[in-house]
Amino acid sequence: MRYTLQRLLLLLITLVLLSLFTFSLNYFFPGDVLTNMTGIRAIDANQYASVALERDINASFPQQYITYLGHILSGQWGQSLITQEDVFQTMTPLLGASLELIVLTMLLSMLLGAPLGIYAALTEGGSFDRIITGLGLSSYSIPVFWLAQMLILFFAVKLGIAPISGQINPLYDVPVTSGAVLIDIWLNDYPYPYAALLDALNHLWLPIIVLSIMPMTMLIRITRGAVLDVLRQNYIRAARARGLKGSTILTRHVLPNAMQQVVGQLGLLFSLLMSNIIIVEVIFNWPGIGSWLVKSIYERDYPILQAGVLVFATLILLVNVAVELFHAWRYPQVRKELYAE
């Protein structure tokens, strides 16, 4: 309980600092502060005057910040400088599209990475272990932007078995509600569900493979290390001495303890994945938060830029805290270690 409170408090403080940062960005960006904040230009005299009042722009900084925070929390994120569209409403389907990639990538990496890591640890020093660790190390050192381009050239251009970009062939006019195309096809009763689904999956597999290479290889290494670590413990030797079957030792003693270390690293994995997703979204024209953020930098669209930073950082923070909380809840010894400090 104390631990949970501690973590949540820390999360709250970080979020406040983050919002302070995005708030001050409005002052650091060139141009009019209120325009940077709301996307409404001074030429629109009426609207400008009304948002100036709404945002307490002439009050003291603390007062301005509190008003700013209120607007952020209630989803009033201003409008884009380029399209004049509401930033929050634009953001939600983009977040859906990004989450679709993130969730599927994490699933794939965990489903493949953890078992491979365990297997490598069990056959430590064997040829399979060497291949896996060798491949893991080399693919870990390949930059994502290069890998993405190479796989596009190979699978899409040379073999012609995957499309280059986008979520789905745009001729399938699947309405955008959640942003995640698989969910949208299902939600909206699209008239050609199977063809559309097939097409969407065909668009998905390449970016997911590119994205999951890094977390997967890291997961293999972490799992392998953790399992080897546990296998060297005295209680495993004791269990062997008591004559327990190998499979029982593995499922009852080794894996639960090894997973504790693995789960502890998931937050880090997620943060790395988030920095890669920006690159992958840009390369694959994926309509997600990452490409949105990059585009806003090119276009000097300040309201979107700060929204993008805010969403990204918040997502990373939330997932990290959630992982930590789960970790501490599932493995009480973690908490004890923390208190001992």
Next chain:
Amino acid sequence: MMTAFVQGCSPASQRPEPLQQGLIYCSEGNPESFNPQLVTSGTTVDATSAQLYDRLLDYDPERQEFLPGLAKTWHALDQGTRYRFELRPNVGFHQTNWFTPTRNFNAKDVIFSFERWLDPTHPYHAIGGGRYPFFSSSGLRSLISKIEQVDDYTVDIHLRRADSSFLANLATDFAIILSAEYGAQLLQQQQPEQIDRQPVGTGPFIFEEFRKDAVVRYRRNQDYWRQAAAIEQLVFSITPNANKRMLKLLTGECDVIPYPLVDELQQLADTSEIKVTSAINPSVAFWAFNTERPPFNQPLVRRALAHAINRSAIIDAIYQGNARTATGMLPETSWAYAAQESGYVYDPELAQELLQQAGFPQGFSMDIWAMPVQRAYNPNAQRMAELIQADLARIGVQANIVSYEWNVFRQRLAQGEHDSVLIGWVADNADPDNFFRPVLSCAAKQSGNNRARWCDPTFDQLLLRAISEDKRSQRTELYRQIEQYVFTQAPLIPIANSLRFQAQRTDVEGLTPPSYGGLDFRQARRLEQEPQQ
């Protein structure tokens, strides 16, 4: 390698239904607005004008004559200072989720559409920025004194003076007709800005959705007054990266792409699945100086720079034979074109001498703004800027290359933040006037379209004389003088006249690159069977 592409695509008959009845055009950028009245960018015009709207009259570039559009007939009255248009009955506006028309197109819509840009007190005038760059810079706004409804299907337009380019300007992609009824509905709902975002027109396609950086989606207008479009669905898939556009064409994710990379044209043209077409483009690429900023306010400096750059080398490197060195603003295809000497000779020594006369023996440093996108007139402005940079270094002028995202780039240009810029102009109509007035007149400076920010009363006077005249031979002579004047003053240096290229899959037909104005998808269709290998 090519066989791999062939295997990757299933025959047309096996494609799911939405794919058979639609067409994907991979456009090079986002449309800025869905109302071409507000813009001059070719990207926006391609995406909107001919698809969503109709004009009073159309122009046939082949036969060089006007065709009836929403106006059935027209006559010039009162020595060419009044034009009477008889409008077409039984033309309906689009029925969409956000608007259901209760009446057909009539004179009220013409008045509404014209007064929007003509009358500063019109309720819609200030919506969308209140700038109508084409109408200001072409002089239509100052030309038309009054527009008058005679009856439901007759409209009179009164001009302040006779103008031989008037009809040509009305036939451009900008002079479109909006729905007055939709305008009134939006005013009542207090969201007038929607008129340019959720457009309603009379054109062959109905707007469905726009997702920035992703797609623009149109559906066929079944009740179009001419023959309806052949395709059910038209999608603009926004792909700013030229390499990616080409790859997507190879994989079949795009059916048609504009502005393929010239370097790889040959490679594309070889395959039996892909066809490259081109049209002579009435366009000119130029390097404009901001004549408001010293030292570019001195004609001597501008001419020095003009002689310092090796234009033929630039054209070889950038266009690879798909363009011609511009001798002046007018391209060869214009009837007013007069063969001249090749313009500014490449002569660095002369350039240095001129700089010395102007008082810059040591040279100076300047910015060159290079467009971030490919245009028909300039496929690679960045590279062109680098070549110019190298040429300028030879005469002691140090150039920095500056670029921004396209929309931001143009906004900043309009505000005059540049020293010099590599950009160009695509004519909207066949009249030679269109190469000067929208680009270099004082009115164009006010609308922000005069990239040289050049305003010269002598020049404007010449332009006025040229359009008041209606004999071709006289006009040709005047345009020769105008070219000569631009040459000596050098507010900008014409670089190249190019061809507009388009690459497409061979199972698409009926879409040719336009020689004037924007694309028109009405005739585009997909062949039932893929051609035999």
